[in-house]
Amino acid sequence: MPPARRSRKASATSTSSPAELPALHLTRFLPYRLSVLANTVSHTLAKLYEKRFGITIPEWRIIAILGSGETMSAGEIAQRTAMDKVQVSRAISRMLESALILRESGDTDRRKALLTLTPKALAIYAEIVPMALTYQEEVTDALSIDERGQLDTLLSKLQARADQLVTRPAPVAVQTEQAEG
Amino acid sequence: MPPARRSRKASATSTSSPAELPALHLTRFLPYRLSVLANTVSHTLAKLYEKRFGITIPEWRIIAILGSGETMSAGEIAQRTAMDKVQVSRAISRMLESALILRESGDTDRRKALLTLTPKALAIYAEIVPMALTYQEEVTDALSIDERGQLDTLLSKLQARADQLVTRPAPVAVQTEQAEG
DNA sequence: CCATTTTAGTTTCGTTTGAAACTGTTGCAA
DNA sequence: TTGCAACAGTTTCAAACGAAACTAAAATGG
Numbered sequence: 001m002p003p004a005r006r007s008r009k010a011s012a013t014s015t016s017s018p019a020e021l022p023a024l025h026l027t028r029f030l031p032y033r034l035s036v037l038a039n040t041v042s043h044t045l046a047k048l049y050e051k052r053f054g055i056t057i058p059e060w061r062i063i064a065i066l067g068s069g070e071t072m073s074a075g076e077i078a079q080r081t082a083m084d085k086v087q088v089s090r091a092i093s094r095m096l097e098s099a100l101i102l103r104e105s106g107d108t109d110r111r112k113a114l115l116t117l118t119p120k121a122l123a124i125y126a127e128i129v130p131m132a133l134t135y136q137e138e139v140t141d142a143l144s145i146d147e148r149g150q151l152d153t154l155l156s157k158l159q160a161r162a163d164q165l166v167t168r169p170a171p172v173a174v175q176t177e178q179a180e181g
Numbered sequence: 182m183p184p185a186r187r188s189r190k191a192s193a194t195s196t197s198s199p200a201e202l203p204a205l206h207l208t209r210f211l212p213y214r215l216s217v218l219a220n221t222v223s224h225t226l227a228k229l230y231e232k233r234f235g236i237t238i239p240e241w242r243i244i245a246i247l248g249s250g251e252t253m254s255a256g257e258i259a260q261r262t263a264m265d266k267v268q269v270s271r272a273i274s275r276m277l278e279s280a281l282i283l284r285e286s287g288d289t290d291r292r293k294a295l296l297t298l299t300p301k302a303l304a305i306y307a308e309i310v311p312m313a314l315t316y317q318e319e320v321t322d323a324l325s326i327d328e329r330g331q332l333d334t335l336l337s338k339l340q341a342r343a344d345q346l347v348t349r350p351a352p353v354a355v356q357t358e359q360a361e362g
Numbered sequence: 363c364c365a366t367t368t369t370a371g372t373t374t375c376g377t378t379t380g381a382a383a384c385t386g387t388t389g390c391a392a
Numbered sequence: 393t394t395g396c397a398a399c400a401g402t403t404t405c406a407a408a409c410g411a412a413a414c415t416a417a418a419a420t421g422g
Contacts, residue, residue: 085402142341
C-alpha cells in the first residue's frame with residue numbers, strides 16, 4: 001500500500017513531473033490483486049472438486065451449507081452462500097439430476113421448497129471437507145500464526161467496507177487539481 | 182492406547198462430538214471469503230467503469246497497462262494483466278471497434294501486432310485513474326496504516342503460495358483418522 | 363532449402379453467467 | 393371475496409468465458 005499519508009485522496013506515488021497523473025500500477029491495485037488471487041484459489045479448488053466429484057463450486061457451496069444435515073429453502077441457501085437466486089436455482093436442478101439433493105414442497109408455503117442433501121451428497125461432504133481444509137491450510141501455511149489472525153481481521157474489515165460501498169453512489173473521482181502544465 | 186494426538190492437518194475448530202467431521206463454515210473458509218470479497222469489489226468497480234465509460238474490466242486493464250503511452254503486443258498484455266490470450270484478443274477487438282486502441286503489424290515479426298492507446302483511450306485513462314484510486318482508498322480507509330502494510334504483505338504471500346499450488350498435484354485429502362465414535 | 367515445430371493470435375463451440383421477464387403462491391386490503 | 397402487491401423460484405436471452413481447434417508467421421534442423 002502507498003504510504004499515501006499526506007494529501008487528501010489519490011495522492012501521487014510517482015516522483016515524476018508535476019502535471020502527471022497519479023500512477024496506477026495494476027499489480028499494486030487492490031481490486032486487481034484480490035481478483036487475481038481469488039481467481040487462482042477458486043480455480044485450483046474448482047478443478048479439484050470437478051475432477052474428484054464432478055461438482056462445480058456453486059454445488060460445493062450448497063453441499064457445504066447443507067452438510068450438517070440441515071434443511072432449508074433455496075432463498076436461504078442463496079443468502080448463506082452469497083450466491084444469487086438464479087445461480088442457486090441452477091445448481092439445485094443439476095443436483096436434483098445427479099441425486100445429490102432432495103426437494104420437497106413446503107406444506108405451509110408451497111413457494112418454498114425444502115432442500116436436503118441425499119446420503120450420496122453427505123458422503124461427498126465427508127470426503128470433500130478434509131480436502132478443502134487441507135487446501136486452505138496449504139495456502140495459509142505461507143503465513144505465520146500472527147499473520148493468519150491479521151488476515152482474518154483484514155478480510156472482515158474489507159468486506160464490511162466493500163459492502164457499504166456497493167449501495168452508495170459512485171465515488172465521483174475527486175477532480176484532482178489538474179496541475180495543468 | 183496412546184492419547185491419540187489427532188491433529189496433523191485439518192484440526193477441528195468445533196468443540197462438538199468426537200466422531201464428527203471437522204466443521205467447515207463457509208463464512209470462515211478462505212477461498213470463499215476471497216471470492217466474495219473480490220467479487221464485491223470487482224462488481225462495484227465494473228459498474229462504475231461501465232456506467233461512466235462503457236468499458237469492461239478487461240478493457241480497463243488494458244487501458245491501465247498501456248496508459249503510460251507504451252506500445253506492446255497482445256501476448257505481453259496478457260502476461261502483465263494476468264488475463265489469458267483469448268480474453269485479451271476479445272477485449273482488443275472491442276477496443277478496435279470503439280477506437281480505443283490502435284493496432285499496427287510489427288515489421289520484424291508480423292505475428293506480433295503492436296498496440297497503442299488512442300487519444301480517446303488516454304483521455305479515459307486520465308479520468309479513470311483517479312476514480313480507481315479513489316475507490317481503492319475508500320476501501321482501504323477501513324484499515325489503519327499498519328493494516329494496509331499487512332494487507333500488502335499478506336496478499337503477496339498468499340498469491341505466491343497459491344501460484345505454487347496451482348501446478349502441484351492435488352492435495353490428497355489427508356485421510357483423516359476417522360476418530361470413529 | 364523444404365518439412366516440422368513453435369509461437370502469436372483468432373475463431374469456434376459448448377457452458378456459464380446475470381439481468382430481466384415470467385410463473386405460481388401468499389399476504390394484504392378494499 | 394377479489395384485486396394487487398410482494399415473494400419464491402424458474403426461464404429466457406444475450407453477453408462472457410475457457411478449452412481446444414485453427415490460421416498465419418517465425419524458428420529450427422535435416
